[in-house]
Every structure is written in structure tokens, then in C-alpha cells.
Amino acid sequence: MYFCKDDIVQLEQRYRTQLINSLSGFKSANLIGTTDKAGNENLAIVSSVFHLGAHPPLMGMIMRPHSVPRHTLENILDTGVYTINHVSEDIFISAHQTSARYDKTHSEFDAVKLSPQYLKDFKAPFVSQSKVKIGLALRSSQTLEINNTELVIGEVVELHVEDAAISQDGFIDIESLGTVALSGLDSYHQTHKLGRLKYAKTSEAPQFLDPLNPKPFD
Amino acid sequence: MYFCKDDIVQLEQRYRTQLINSLSGFKSANLIGTTDKAGNENLAIVSSVFHLGAHPPLMGMIMRPHSVPRHTLENILDTGVYTINHVSEDIFISAHQTSARYDKTHSEFDAVKLSPQYLKDFKAPFVSQSKVKIGLALRSSQTLEINNTELVIGEVVELHVEDAAISQDGFIDIESLGTVALSGLDSYHQTHKLGRLKYAKTSEAPQFLDPLNPKPFD
Incomplete structure (x- = not known):
């Protein structure tokens, strides 16, 4: 199947949204925990969290200005802190449900039966059921002119x-923790490890890092 | 296991790189195909491609200025076009090997035995073996001041x-095509579908979209 630029422009809008959202490959599934200045909690699933750097430890995410996670963006800008919590198999259905358009006064934690958890004086709520819980301090936020999405960068x-x-x-080993992957807008996936590969060198054939996985390279 | 900011700063550098790279969750695995102005081909695996928007159809990626894909960035800036090709199970070992530091004159296509493919007059090479092949035109490139990484945005x-x-x-259905997911720096994963969930509404309990997957929500 071949689509040129004009074909893509002429696609029915929802079809195009599904198609284009499928192109980047598998995505991360994370729940963003925030509060507003009054302490009202918010929880939103996002598929746009990405690694930005390890020194300093930075994570980026893209927020669409007119979609549900807008409360999330406002809260992050207002309080300067947020949490990123991995979505695992046992909570992915609840996590997806946070994308419904709940009123700002209605906590998604309550609506989808996930538990807010406050740890070590950090001001934003973690998701108690999540197996990887990350607290971030906002470092920068900028509107990308090309389509008015917001690039939010936080430090771990x-x-x-x-x-x-x-x-x-x-x-x-996030697979051992049951962390799921997303594809498109709404498809959730378990993973099955193929193996870890050694740091690649021009002078060596590829090798698996895991002693348990000696699958040879031909 | 708990790490505060100071703990993270004090970690041994390679340990920290592995740890922080694991935090965002599963990542996409894509091969970026480019040429320089003279037509010398380059191919580089990246785990930082993300969906930016569907109208217009935009994809972003983060390039580290001092890492291997620098040839890729130079080529994109010089020619204005590049390809994004999904990494599937049958080519992930070759794909990983493109991250070795080959000389600019040594095509990674040759080095790892993947085949460049030119389609419909598009100027950048696709990966013949890939099941999802995307041609992009560069729309913007900006240095993120916070850590000098480059945010490259292209239109499909x-x-x-x-x-x-x-x-x-x-x-x-990228799973049916064998597209793999990445975690950390070097771990490759097949996926197994849990299901697609319907667009979430506050007034409805979550529901699976796939008729074949009637797993109920409790």
C-alpha cells in the first residue's frame, strides 16, 4: 500500500489520525500525576514521554494543547513538579480510562480506581500501583511553532x-515489571524479550549480552 | 529501591546511562536512511522517533550531537529528506550493528547487509527489508539548550x-509486521497484543475495541 503526500492529506480525518499515530512504532505508556495549586489531583495517560539525556537525567514529553491532558500541563506549569509512572499489564485498562474528559474537579485517581501516593515529601502524587515511579522537576516548556504542541522537559x-x-x-528490566507498550492511539501490548545486544563495534560481529541468549548472528 | 537527585548524580556514569535510559518505558526502533550531497548512503538506528501530530503528519526525533548518528543529522540538514524504517524481528541484529562508528565513507547498508531501496523518485534510501517505510521532508531542526541535543521534525x-x-x-497492526520495541540502550522485544481499547468516555466503563478480545473490565 502506497500513500503520497496528497493521498495523506485527502484521507478522512479519523482514519488519518489512526494511520499517522501508528507510524512511529511502539510507544511508552505512562501516567502523569499532578496537582493544581489547591491540591486537586490529576492523572493522565500519555504515550509521548521520551528519553532526552542521562547527564543530567532529562525526560521530554509532548502535550497537545487542546486535548485532555491540558489540566496536566497547567498543573505542571503552576507547581513545577510532576510524576511519571509506568503503566503495567494490571492497570492498563484503568490507565486508558484516564483519557476520558473528566472535569477538573473530578480526580481521575478516584474515577479509575488508582491510588495517589505521596512519597518522601515530593509534592506531586505517584501512582501507588505503578512499578516504576519517577518524580520530575520542570526544567523547560516551549511551544513548537510547527503545530502548537508543547514540549515539556523535566529533570528526574x-x-x-x-x-x-x-x-x-x-x-x-521493565518487561519483568509488566510495563506495557502502546501502538497507535489505543493498542496495548505485553513484550517478550529477544535479547540485549552488546555495544556495537565496527571490528566485531554483533553479540548478545545475555548469557542465556546465545542466538548466533549469521 | 529509592534514588534521590544526589544519589543519581553520584552514580557511576555508565550505570547511570543504563538506568536513566530505562525510565521512559518502551521505545520505538527505527532505521534512519540518508545520503550526503555526493550520494554516499548512511543508515542509523534510533530509539528516539516519536509521533508529533497527524494534521499535518509530523514526526520528531532527538539526535545526540556527539554520537554516531551525527552523519545522519548532517545529511538531513544537507539534503532536506530522510527515511524512517521500522525495525522488525528479522533485522534487529543488523539494525543494532548500524550503531557502530563506521567511517562516513563506509555505508552501514553494506556493513550490516541491509539493502538500500529507492522508491518513487524519493531522494533518500529506504530499507528494503523493512515493513513500514516512511519518507520525510525536514520541516525544522532546533538545538535544545538544556543539553545540546537536536530536535529534528519532519513531515511524512x-x-x-x-x-x-x-x-x-x-x-x-505493527505487531503483525514484527516491529520490535526497545528498552534501555540495547534490549529488543517482540510484542503480544493485550487489546485495543475504545475511545474513553466519562459516562462509560472501558471497553475493548477488538471483537475477538472480550476481556471484561471489573
Whole structure:
């Protein structure tokens, strides 16, 4: 199937939204926990969180200005802090439901039966049921002129992860924690590990890092 | 396991890189195909491609200025076009190997035995073996001051996908095409579908969209 630029422009809008949202590949599934200045809690699923850098530890995410997570953006700008919580298999249905357009005064935590959790004096709520809980401080927010989306960048200042999931080299086995992947707008996926590959060198053939996975490269 | 900001700063650098790269959740795995002005081909795996918008159809990616894909960034800025090609199970080992530091004159296509493919007069090479092939025109490139990474934004102007993978509503079943997900720096994963969920409404309980997956919500 081939689409040129004109074909894409002429697609029915919802069809195009589904199609284009499928193109980037698998996405992260995260719940963003915030409060407004009065302490009203908000929780929103986002598929746009991405790694931006490790030194300093930075994460980016894209917020659409006219979609549901707008309360999230306002809260982040107002309070300067937010949490990113991995969505795992046991909570993905509740997590998806946070995308419904609840009123600002109606906490999505209550609506979808997930529990807010306050840890170590951090001001934004974590999701108690999540297995990877990250506290972030807002570092920058900018409108991308090309389509008026907002690029929000935060620094990791708190991190709670199950001990057993952290490998000796720092890698977190998020598959073992049940973290799900997203595709398109609404498709949720478990994962099955193919293997970790060694740092690639021009002088060496590719090799698996995991001793349990000796699948050879041909 | 708990890490505060100071704990993170004090981690050994490679450990921290692995740890922080694991935090965003699953990532997309894509091969970026480019040429320089002289026509020398380059191919680089990136895990930072993300959906930016459907109207117009825009995709973003983050390039680290001092890492291998620098040739990629130079080529995109020089030619204004590039391709994004899904990494599937049958090519993920070759795809990973493109991250080795090959000389600019040494095509990664040759080095890892993937085939460049030129389609419909588009100037940048697609990966013949890939099941989702996207041609993009550069729309903007900006340095993010916070850590000197480059945010590259392109518009989808060409798209080649296997017909059978496109659902009636425009969703592409990338799992059926064998597209892999990445975690951390080097871990590759197959996926197993949990289901598609309907557009969420405050007045309705969550529902699966797939008729074959009637798992109820409790």
C-alpha cells in the first residue's frame, strides 16, 4: 500500500489520525500525576514521554494543547513538579480510562480506581500501583511553532523502582515489571524479550549480552 | 529501591546511562536512511522517533550531537529528506550493528547487509527489508539548550506499508509486521497484543475495541 503526500492529506480525518499515530512504532505508556495549586489531583495517560539525556537525567514529553491532558500541563506549569509512572499489564485498562474528559474537579485517581501516593515529601502524587515511579522537576516548556504542541522537559529528581528489576549494569528490566507498550492511539501490548545486544563495534560481529541468549548472528 | 537527585548524580556514569535510559518505558526502533550531497548512503538506528501530530503528519526525533548518528543529522540538514524504517524481528541484529562508528565513507547498508531501496523518485534510501517505510521532508531542526541535543521534525510525504496490516479504521497492526520495541540502550522485544481499547468516555466503563478480545473490565 502506497500513500503520497496528497493521498495523506485527502484521507478522512479519523482514519488519518489512526494511520499517522501508528507510524512511529511502539510507544511508552505512562501516567502523569499532578496537582493544581489547591491540591486537586490529576492523572493522565500519555504515550509521548521520551528519553532526552542521562547527564543530567532529562525526560521530554509532548502535550497537545487542546486535548485532555491540558489540566496536566497547567498543573505542571503552576507547581513545577510532576510524576511519571509506568503503566503495567494490571492497570492498563484503568490507565486508558484516564483519557476520558473528566472535569477538573473530578480526580481521575478516584474515577479509575488508582491510588495517589505521596512519597518522601515530593509534592506531586505517584501512582501507588505503578512499578516504576519517577518524580520530575520542570526544567523547560516551549511551544513548537510547527503545530502548537508543547514540549515539556523535566529533570528526574526522585526514583522508586523494585530492587530485583535493576541489573548489575543499571539496566531496568521493565518487561519483568509488566510495563506495557502502546501502538497507535489505543493498542496495548505485553513484550517478550529477544535479547540485549552488546555495544556495537565496527571490528566485531554483533553479540548478545545475555548469557542465556546465545542466538548466533549469521 | 529509592534514588534521590544526589544519589543519581553520584552514580557511576555508565550505570547511570543504563538506568536513566530505562525510565521512559518502551521505545520505538527505527532505521534512519540518508545520503550526503555526493550520494554516499548512511543508515542509523534510533530509539528516539516519536509521533508529533497527524494534521499535518509530523514526526520528531532527538539526535545526540556527539554520537554516531551525527552523519545522519548532517545529511538531513544537507539534503532536506530522510527515511524512517521500522525495525522488525528479522533485522534487529543488523539494525543494532548500524550503531557502530563506521567511517562516513563506509555505508552501514553494506556493513550490516541491509539493502538500500529507492522508491518513487524519493531522494533518500529506504530499507528494503523493512515493513513500514516512511519518507520525510525536514520541516525544522532546533538545538535544545538544556543539553545540546537536536530536535529534528519532519513531515511524512511518502508511506509504504503492507496492505494487510492496515485496519479498516486506519490503525496499522505493527505487531503483525514484527516491529520490535526497545528498552534501555540495547534490549529488543517482540510484542503480544493485550487489546485495543475504545475511545474513553466519562459516562462509560472501558471497553475493548477488538471483537475477538472480550476481556471484561471489573
